[in-house]
Amino acid sequence: MAIQDDDLSDVKPSLDGLDHIVGLHVALAHGAIYRNFMETFSNLELTQRQVTCLWLVGDFPGISQIDIAQLLTMDRATTMAVINRLQAKGLIMRGKSPSDGRRQTLKLTRTGKSTLAEAKGMVAAHEEWLKGRFSAREIKSFVDILKRIHE
């Protein structure tokens, strides 16, 4: 008689059967990075997405929502939601574009500027946690592959 398909009570569960799924490893690594990020930013109460958007507005004052959406591969409405949260926190101002009435111009508030500066320091710490265990060569190879996936 065949073994019952539920006769696995003494088998220790593992991910072995899924080990070849690259997408799973990406998802798990992303989750680990996400958790360390949130821990690092527990004081500032900012998410990865929010810091990234803040950083972009800092780098390109007057940037529009659609620009951010395209750079981060987000939907217009998704971008709207993230920017709304940053505005509610008082970090970003919306204005009208003088050249194109359809566009918003996004800029950092005074608070936004100082918060971004602080956030950059924390991102550096978080990145050190992430990169510290790898050689520069490994990081380069890793980022090259990631870019070929998302670009």
Place this chain on the structure above:
Amino acid sequence: MAIQDDDLSDVKPSLDGLDHIVGLHVALAHGAIYRNFMETFSNLELTQRQVTCLWLVGDFPGISQIDIAQLLTMDRATTMAVINRLQAKGLIMRGKSPSDGRRQTLKLTRTGKSTLAEAKGMVAAHEEWLKGRFSAREIKSFVDILKRIHE
């Protein structure tokens, strides 16, 4: 007089200033993979997480929620939510563990088994999309690094 900090109207926004942030590339790659996955699974209406849990239950009939939570680094309540969705779709059955009354034993339903088989074929297609552009050596190096991040 200094240049105004909003005098960037003719600058094309880019991610250049964030290019050194490894975590961002992981997030963007994860997003790209997520979107292709959802597209691939639009018929089956299953997410990455759901397929992963279904696969684990298929590999280890009788597995408990806490086992899954630990393998995928999820909270107990988060795992509960995912399993609830799979049960609502009729793919998973809950039972009592005979040896430990605190534990649930999770098993696939008949529908769950056929759905998992179908899902595995689609995961293969999705993984081909992901891995097709890389050499076996690149994939190995990539997965090695991802594992060192999440393990």
Place this chain on the structure above:
DNA sequence: TATTGTTATACTCTATAACTATA
């Protein structure tokens, strides 16, 4: 006391659809 499941609650990200204003 510790573990497992459960429920309640909340927040973020994600997207689609439809509407408004502008180009």
Place this chain on the structure above:
DNA sequence: TATAGTTATAGAGTATAACAATA
């Protein structure tokens, strides 16, 4: 017609806190 922003709505994942049952 096309683009940008907006609003409404919905679903998924994530987590914390507190409770019940069990070990």
